[in-house]
Amino acid sequence: MQVYISADMEGVTGLVAAQDVQAGGQDYQHGRAMMTEDVNAAVRGALAAGATRVLVNDAHSTMRNLLVDQLYPEAELVRGKPKRMGMLEDLDPEFDAVLCVGYHSRAGALGVLSHSYMGHEIEDMWLDDRPMGEIGFAHATATALGVPVVMLSGDDVACAEMTAWDAEVVTVPVKYARDRFSARLRPAAEARKAIEEAAAEGVRRAAFQPRPSPDESPATLAVRWQSASVAAQLEAIPGVTLRDSRTVQVTGPVPQLFRLFGIFMRVASSVTDQQPYC
Known part of the structure; x- marks a missing residue:
């Protein structure tokens, strides 16, 4: 175990x-x-x-x-x-x-x-339109x-x-x-x-209990940023599109989305240089 x-x-x-x-x-x-x-x-x-x-x-x-x-x-x-x-x-x-x-x-x-x-x-964030x-x-x-x-x-x-x-x-x-x-x-x-x-x-x-089966089916991740400039920069990543000026979305298997989201955060950190909880 x-x-x-x-x-x-x-x-x-x-x-x-x-x-x-x-x-x-x-x-x-x-x-x-x-x-x-x-x-x-x-x-x-x-x-x-x-x-x-x-x-x-x-x-x-x-x-x-x-x-x-x-x-x-x-x-x-x-x-x-x-x-x-x-x-x-x-x-x-x-x-x-x-x-x-x-x-x-x-x-x-x-x-x-x-x-x-x-x-x-x-x-805000959504996975297949479910807030998360x-x-x-x-x-x-x-x-x-x-x-x-x-x-x-x-x-x-x-x-x-x-x-x-x-x-x-x-x-x-x-x-x-x-x-x-x-x-x-x-x-x-x-x-x-x-x-x-x-x-x-x-x-x-x-x-x-039965384990969940590994799942490679596509899901859609959407992230709404405070800054439109973050969304604008992320749109340059292949597969990423804009829902509106501050919200990006991308579709793929969930583990792939999780890894890609880490790149989103690194881009956002370089653009905003904002400390948490402020």
Whole structure:
């Protein structure tokens, strides 16, 4: 049983502000420790449920957030960037389950640190006209690769977003959003116990439930940007067309779209030079 963990940071236990999750923020070092402990809880749960291999992908921002020397010793780690598949780097059909730790809700939701990949620059995203953010795109991509997403931790809004996408995923609310930068927090020990139990439950389910079949059928990704200049630059990519002056779309297999979206973000970053959460 091989388990893959994609670890984001905004949905980690106790974290509510940009200063908690951005390099240079006054509480970022504390945030790194909190993120590492949430991931360790998921690793413990996966191993307790029979995982023989656990691969963790540091999927937030610089992708150098997890404290390597404090990570559970049996876990492998994918660290740093660039990564061709970003938040799902090294995920392939050899894995039996995906766990999403520390995830957050999509742009426009009133969840803690809600956004879709790039702060305010991405206003909305759709897959075959279904609204989505990082949760939906990760789930759709993993499923298309033939690997089920079985567990997610984050705030209550992120958990509700995952449940709306796939009600079979075990979700763990580690905090309850009061606004975009405030929340009622679960005690850390309680939250991590819940993560560990949910990871174990998700992995146990994966061992007995049918896996999704790999799917190469085409889907359409659409992204609405704050800046028309981003859309104008992206239109130069073969296959990318404009829906309107700020919205681009492209069609292809979902894993291919996920990789191409990483290029979209690199173009957008060079055009806008805008920091997240502003």
